[in-house]
Amino acid sequence: MVRLATLLILFLCTNLFAVGSDEINRSFQHGVDLYKEGKYMQSAIEFKKLVDKNIVSGNIYFNLGNAYFKTGDLAKARLYYERAQKFNPRDTDLKGNINYLKQKLEDKTDVPDINIFMKIYGFAGFLFNENELSVITISVFLIVMVFWFLHILTGYSYRWVKWVLILFAGCFIWIASVFVLHKTGNLVPDYAIIIPDEAPVRWGDTDEDKIAFYLHKGTKVIVRQIRENWYLITIGQGKSGWIKTAQAQII
Amino acid sequence: MKNIFFVPLIFMISVVLSAQPISAQQNKRLYASVQRNNVIIGEPVILTITAMGIQPPAPPVLPPMDAFEVNFQGQSVRVEVINFERTQSISYQYELIPKRAGMFQIPPVTVVEGGYTFRTNPISVRVSQTSTAVQGDSTDVALEVTLSSTKCYLEQPVVLELKWYLKSDISGYSLNIPFLPTFKNFLIKNIEPDPSQNNYEKVQYNNQVIEYFEKTTELYNGQNYITLTLRKILIPASSGTFTIDPVTLRCDVVKGYRKSRDPFDDFGFGGFFSSSSPVVERRAVSSKPVTLVVEPLPPAPSGFSQNISVGDFSMTVAANPKEVKTGDPITLTILVKGTGNIEGLNEPILTTDKDFRVFHEDAKTDIKITSDGISGEKVFQTLLIPTSDRVQFIPPLKLDFFNPATNQFRSITSEQIPVKVIPKPVSEEPVVVGAASEEPSGQNIQIIYRDLPGTIKVTPGTIIIDNGYYVNSIWYKAIFVFALVFNILFGFYMRRERMLKSDTVLRRKTFAYKFSSKYVRQAESSLRKNNITDFYTNLVKALNEYVADKLNIPSAGLTEETVKANLQTKGVDVDIIERIINFYRKADMARFMPSKQNIDSAKDINEVKEIISLLEKRKW
Numbered sequence: 074m075v076r077l078a079t080l081l082i083l084f085l086c087t088n089l090f091a092v093g094s095d096e097i098n099r100s101f102q103h104g105v106d107l108y109k110e111g112k113y114m115q116s117a118i119e120f121k122k123l124v125d126k127n128i129v130s131g132n133i134y135f136n137l138g139n140a141y142f143k144t145g146d147l148a149k150a151r152l153y154y155e156r157a158q159k160f161n162p163r164d165t166d167l168k169g170n171i172n173y174l175k176q177k178l179e180d181k182t183d184v185p186d187i188n189i190f191m192k193i194y195g196f197a198g199f200l201f202n203e204n205e206l207s208v209i210t211i212s213v214f215l216i217v218m219v220f221w222f223l224h225i226l227t228g229y230s231y232r233w234v235k236w237v238l239i240l241f242a243g244c245f246i247w248i249a250s251v252f253v254l255h256k257t258g259n260l261v262p263d264y265a266i267i268i269p270d271e272a273p274v275r276w277g278d279t280d281e282d283k284i285a286f287y288l289h290k291g292t293k294v295i296v297r298q299i300r301e302n303w304y305l306i307t308i309g310q311g312k313s314g315w316i317k318t319a320q321a322q323i324i
Numbered sequence: 325m326k327n328i329f330f331v332p333l334i335f336m337i338s339v340v341l342s343a344q345p346i347s348a349q350q351n352k353r354l355y356a357s358v359q360r361n362n363v364i365i366g367e368p369v370i371l372t373i374t375a376m377g378i379q380p381p382a383p384p385v386l387p388p389m390d391a392f393e394v395n396f397q398g399q400s401v402r403v404e405v406i407n408f409e410r411t412q413s414i415s416y417q418y419e420l421i422p423k424r425a426g427m428f429q430i431p432p433v434t435v436v437e438g439g440y441t442f443r444t445n446p447i448s449v450r451v452s453q454t455s456t457a458v459q460g461d462s463t464d465v466a467l468e469v470t471l472s473s474t475k476c477y478l479e480q481p482v483v484l485e486l487k488w489y490l491k492s493d494i495s496g497y498s499l500n501i502p503f504l505p506t507f508k509n510f511l512i513k514n515i516e517p518d519p520s521q522n523n524y525e526k527v528q529y530n531n532q533v534i535e536y537f538e539k540t541t542e543l544y545n546g547q548n549y550i551t552l553t554l555r556k557i558l559i560p561a562s563s564g565t566f567t568i569d570p571v572t573l574r575c576d577v578v579k580g581y582r583k584s585r586d587p588f589d590d591f592g593f594g595g596f597f598s599s600s601s602p603v604v605e606r607r608a609v610s611s612k613p614v615t616l617v618v619e620p621l622p623p624a625p626s627g628f629s630q631n632i633s634v635g636d637f638s639m640t641v642a643a644n645p646k647e648v649k650t651g652d653p654i655t656l657t658i659l660v661k662g663t664g665n666i667e668g669l670n671e672p673i674l675t676t677d678k679d680f681r682v683f684h685e686d687a688k689t690d691i692k693i694t695s696d697g698i699s700g701e702k703v704f705q706t707l708l709i710p711t712s713d714r715v716q717f718i719p720p721l722k723l724d725f726f727n728p729a730t731n732q733f734r735s736i737t738s739e740q741i742p743v744k745v746i747p748k749p750v751s752e753e754p755v756v757v758g759a760a761s762e763e764p765s766g767q768n769i770q771i772i773y774r775d776l777p778g779t780i781k782v783t784p785g786t787i788i789i790d791n792g793y794y795v796n797s798i799w800y801k802a803i804f805v806f807a808l809v810f811n812i813l814f815g816f817y818m819r820r821e822r823m824l825k826s827d828t829v830l831r832r833k834t835f836a837y838k839f840s841s842k843y844v845r846q847a848e849s850s851l852r853k854n855n856i857t858d859f860y861t862n863l864v865k866a867l868n869e870y871v872a873d874k875l876n877i878p879s880a881g882l883t884e885e886t887v888k889a890n891l892q893t894k895g896v897d898v899d900i901i902e903r904i905i906n907f908y909r910k911a912d913m914a915r916f917m918p919s920k921q922n923i924d925s926a927k928d929i930n931e932v933k934e935i936i937s938l939l940e941k942r943k944w
Contacts, residue, residue: 101784108780111631111670114511114561127382127790132781139780144511145667145689161785169777204786207795211803218807225811225818256795263403299402302532318400319532 097128104136113143131160131202135167142174148290150174152266155293155324160202179289180267182309187261197248198255206252213245263296265304265321272321274314278303285314296323352377354435356444364452366570366610368502369420370397373433373444376413380435381790383416387431391451392420393569421502421569422451452608463545464491467571467611471558472697475617479634479665480728481513481697482558482616486571488527488537489549495604497575499529503568504556510566513557515693525552555695559665563620571611576604621726628733629673633725635664639672641738643708643718649746650713653683658704658721658738664728666691671704672723675737679715683707713747829876836873837940840866844933851925859925860911863932867904870936874944884908900938907931 104119117140123133134157142150154171161167175183186192192199201209220238227234254260267288275282278300288294288308297313298305304321307313353376358369369392373384386394397417404411420430427450432443465488472483486501506512517524517536524536537552544551560566580603624632642657658672667689674682684706691700708718718741726733794800824831843866850858865879868887872879875890884905891901907928914923 097784097787102782105780105782112668114559114668118509118561128787129789130785130787132783132785133787136780139776142776160788166777166779173776204788204794207793207800211800214804215807218811221811222814225815228818228822252795258403298404299400317532323401 097123101133101136104140108136108140108143113140116140117144117149129156129160131157131164131167134160135164135170138170142170147174147177148266148268151178151291151293152268152322152324155264155266159324162200162202174291178291180292180308182292182312184264184293184295185307185309185311191260194247195251195254195260198251198260203255206248206255210245210248210252213241213248217241217245264324265294265296265306266324267292267294267316267321269320272316274306274312274316276314278305278315282315286312288316293324294321296321352437352440352442354378354433354442354444356430356433356447358430358447358449361447361449362452363422363449364572364608364610365422365425366502366613367422367572367574367608368500369422369449371418371420371430371447373416373418374413375416375435375442377411378435378437378442379414379791380437384433384435386418386433389420389428389430391424391426391428392422395419395421419502420449422449425451425453427451463547464577465489465494465573465575465607465609466544466549467573467609469568469571469611469614471568471614471616474615475619476560477619477634477726477728478560478563478621479668480560481665482560483515483695483697484556484558484568485695486554486556486611487542488552488573489542489544490552491547491549493578493602494575495578495602497573498531499527500572501529501554502571504530505533507558509560509562509564511559511561513559513693513698515555515557515695527552527554557693557698558616559668560616560618563618566616566618568614568616570613572608573610574606574608577607578602579605622733624724624726624733628724628735629722631670631673631724632733633665633669633723634728635662635666635669635725636727636729636734637662637664637669637723637725637736639721639723639736639738641672641718641721641741643741643743646742647744647746648710650710653707653709654718654743656706656708656718656721658706659701660704660723661701663697663699664725666698666700666702669702670723671706672721672738674719675722676719679710679712681709681711683709710743710745713745715743715745717742832873832876833944836870837936839873840870840936842866843869844929844936847929847932851929856923856925857915860915860928863928864908864911867907867932867935870939871904874939894944896939896942900935903931903935907935 100119100123104116104123107113107116107119117137120133120137120140123129124137134153138150138153138157141147141153151171151174154167154174157164157167158171197206197209217238220234220241224231224234224238229235251260267290270290272288273284274286274288276285292308294304294306294308294316296304297307299318302318303315304318305313306316306321354373355376356371356373358371360369363369371386375384383396383399395418397419399414399416402413402415422428427448430447430449432446434444435442468487468489470485470487472485476482488499503510504512514535517538523539525539526534527537528534535554537554540551540553542549542551582601582603621632621634624630637660639661640659642659644655644657646654648654660666660669660672669687671684671687674680684704687702687704689700689702691698720740721738722735723737724733724735824834843862847859847862847866850856850862868879868882871887871891872882875894877886877890887908888901888905891904910928914928
């Protein structure tokens with residue numbers, strides 16, 4: 074059983090679902106070459122072609138962000154950096170680039186921090202991407218199954234087996250709940266990035282409503298509600314308002 | 325212990341397996357809608373396909389439609405939480421540009437999810453010719469799209485001009501510019517308005533974008549018109565032949581005013597409260613499509629770098645300070661001025677970087693976009709750190725570019741700049757750190773990187789295709805289910821084993837059939853050896869063992885009477901008891917007086933088997 078579980082985990086951790094076809098690699102490499110030649114716009118188009126075909130990875134989004142940054146499109150650069158962060162949450166290069174980009178944005182305000190309980194309880198959700206979380210969840214589950222098996226096999230007579238089982242079962246309940254929160258989008262709210270140079274945020278969801286304030290390209294906002302062509306958004310300092318969906322893209 | 329964890333485990337597993345971003349309870353629906361189903365040729369129809377409660381892995385593929393050019397516009401997600409129930413719908417938007425006039429049907433679009441097929445409703449769209457859509461005087465509104473050049477090179481800016489001619493007032497309009505705000509394969513730049521020189525009018529297009537159009541009066545086809553002009557700079561990013569699709573306009577032209585009847589007029593108020601309403605005529609016009617041929621740059625002559633900029637440029641280079649210690653940076657400021665694609669301008673390269681460590685900073689661009697094109701300057705700052713005190717000058721910088729106006733490649737080279745480098749004592753060597761590193765501490769640490777700290781990734785990493793996350797895989801779910809079912813079954817098995825081990829009565833009852841079968845097999849063996857005595861002895865043992873195990877009594881002392889009495893107390897059918905007694909008698913006769921018996925061994929063995937199976941069927 075242990076061997077089987079190990080094999081399964083290894084099988085999952087390696088390229089069970091990752092696809093590395095030559096065509097994708099060629100297209101990706103072409104984008105990298107164009108970037109290195111300083112043809113940032115063409116490089117962005119090349120990476121975008123992959124994304125448009127629903128072929129995504131943290132590195133594709135990262136490179137797309139870099140290419141947009143170099144063409145001066147800070148909004149798109151931030152959008153793709155933030156998307157890359159979902160795949161590569163521990164990438165220090167990515168964090169460095171996001172911090173660097175934020176210095177160049179007009180709006181210095183950023184989204185409010187998520188609550189401390191969620192931050193502590195769901196820290197694994199911020200540390201790992203979806204695939205890593207799913208592998209950790211199934212690994213902990215298999216460990217629980219192994220110890221449950223041992224517990225039954227030994228006639229419930231070894232106390233240490235029982236306590237290890239309790240420990241891992243607790244771990245599983247925790248990691249599974251974090252994974253579910255992550256998967257259903259309840260761990261963090263929906264974020265969006267402002268795309269145009271300047272976007273008016275209104276008190277209501279019609280063009281006739283008064284403008285509350287303006288946001289500028291690259292600013293990250295929390296999307297609280299979506300209604301027709303409008304997003305209800307929140308930024309730091311508790312400011313909220315409605316913005317047209319065409320003016321912000323959900324990460 | 326088992327119950328404490330069994331219940332939450334099952335719960336969590338089921339939650340993990342069913343973890344989906346939407347509620348499974350919500351209604352699943354797929355429907356299509358269009359903003360307008362009566363359009364003219366070239367006027368885009370926005371088709372929205374909404375998947376409610378369905379999560380297609382990719383945008384739905386539209387069936388082939390000859391009459392339309394189809395462009396996928398994007399998707400948006402709508403999430404609502406009502407009474408703690410989260411519902412999600414995804415809207416996919418497609419732009420359909422009609423290519424010919426007629427009545428067309430957008431066929432149903434199909435999405436398959438979880439074995440179910442969802443279909444949209446078919447939608448009819450009427451496409452008219454411009455001339456047929458126009459009523460009355462068609463010369464009061466017109467649209468015209470022109471390019472400064474219909475042939476250009478890659479990255480060579482081209483000015484696009486959209487003119488809206490207007491002779492009368494309008495009371496409402498809808499302007500669609502299909503190639504704005506983004507145009508595939510082109511970078512679009514806005515021309516800065518100059519309010520001191522021109523008048524501008526705010527115009528809305530594509531339902532949501534508002535821009536300032538230059539307002540002038542012009543003679544067009546021999547008549548005076550008010551013109552609203554929008555200019556954009558197109559910078560081609562790919563070579564090829566591109567068609568700029570027609571711009572379409574629907575508007576209500578005011579042809580006069582009708583006075584409404586005012587009741588106060590009859591009382592001599594002179595129509596003080598009377599009002600007039602405009603008499604309008606609907607117009608629908610479109611511009612002609614325009615073609616732009618973008619040619620790739622000709623092959624660069626030998627000696628030119630591969631990074632060729634497009635335009636006409638001049639370059640000046642300055643260094644500061646000009647006297648440094650080894651390891652201290654010299655800031656090199658490179659100013660490139662000119663016309664062309666300034667933003668896409670490549671940084672001039674050092675002819676040699678021997679004895680220097682080079683760090684590039686962000687370039688600053690200052691451009692002026694006018695209807696003549698793009699002009700301005702780009703300032704590159706490079707930090708050069710001399711690694712040796714042998715350095716006497718900064719080597720020249722070289723900028724290669726292609727000038728599309730003269731159709732020629734050019735290379736400009738700066739002068740070398742003399743500098744003085746003084747050797748620095750070893751103890752003063754600076755430490756170079758990146759911006760992504762921790763906050764530097766200590767006097768000799770300098771932050772050098774001022775460009776993006778993270779450079780490009782050279783491998784794609786783990787790729788996800790069509791939402792193919794592990795958790796969505798059947799294997800992932802199968803592992804959960806298999807491991808769980810295996811352990812549950814194993815638990816039941818072990819529980820039964822322990823019970824049988826500890827409870828002799830249960831063990832005897834459970835294995836009664838198994839033990840009696842052993843004697844039946846021995847009887848069959850005896851029969852094959854033609855040993856009739858052993859055959860019947862074993863059959864009697866089989867029956868005795870079975871009955872004794874089931875009744876939990878010793879088999880050794882069993883007699884006809886004890887068997888009969890015990891079976892009767894257990895409520896066994898009288899017929900079966902009678903058959904058992906008869907068999908005992910027959911077996912005794914066969915064992916002790918074999919010559920006086922008509923032995924039918926096959927019948928007898930079947931009789932025993934049948935009796936045991938009949939007893940096995942009842943509940944003990």
